[in-house]
Amino acid sequence: MLKSVIHGDVRNQTGSNVCHRIRNAGHVPAVVYGYNVNTRAIELDKKEIDHIIRSYGTNVLFDLQVGDNHSSVMIKEIQRNPLTNEIRHIDLQTIASNKAIHTTVPIRLIGKEKVESSIGVVQQQLREVHIECLPDHIPESLEIDISSLAPGNPLKIADVEFGKEISILNEDYEVVAALTKAEKIMEETEEADLLETIVGTPEDLK
Structure with missing residues (x-):
């Protein structure tokens, strides 16, 4: 069952400097991967992803919308700042409803x-x-x-x-x-x- 919708934007650039600018703008760098899917670098709204994690935890499916594309994803890994505990990066995996995970x-x-x-x-x-x-x-x-x-x-x-x-x-x-x-x-x-x-x-x- 999908718990919520989160919106993402494609990242055309990668690297530590780019990720630093993304975090300063209130977003979180992320990647999306999965079976038969090309890995994509995206950025998520920090408030949206914080809300999902606080409300539902990390073991839930949610609807990721990037432009006109929708996909069911779940959080596979979260990297946090060891001092502030703020999210620095997230790995998302696309999920097929008929495949065990x-x-x-x-x-x-x-x-x-x-x-x-x-x-x-x-x-x-x-x-x-x-x-x-x-x-x-x-x-x-x-x-x-x-x-x-x-x-x-x-x-x-x-x-x-x-x-x-x-x-x-x-x-x-x-x-x-x-x-x-x-x-x-x-x-x-x-x-x-x-x-x-x-x-x-x-x-x-x-």
Whole structure:
């Protein structure tokens, strides 16, 4: 399902100086590529793309309009400024509705409050999964119930039932979440603090 429309303009020039001017003008440099499609350099309106990401995340399809041409695309990669977190460049992939695609989807744990206590803490070890599915079946997130999680019995990919419309590409042995005794976490934290006191932080060693 297409979430929104974003407008793009063709870039006839490339290079760092051109991209710098584009960003100063309130736009974002981008490229569009995909199966049986020539790669195109374009620029997007910064406010429009920021709105889409804030509203829907990055795992959605949207309608890209460049001149009179419309295409269904999804975001494949975002490059950000490490200091300001502003978007510097975006890769977009054209999508065919009848062809399965690979993407990543965030995991959302539910039932956490039923198993956590003063002696047990849930540690989420996998925060996203790699999936393959048709574009219309891409979920915004995957909810995984951990209400029956027990100490010493971590929840693995193989233990979770996912919908038939998606294929999970992660390995079956990968741990999604585990219930760890609180005192063990405290011991690990204390050991890390002691090591930092003796050896110093990575910054101290430079």
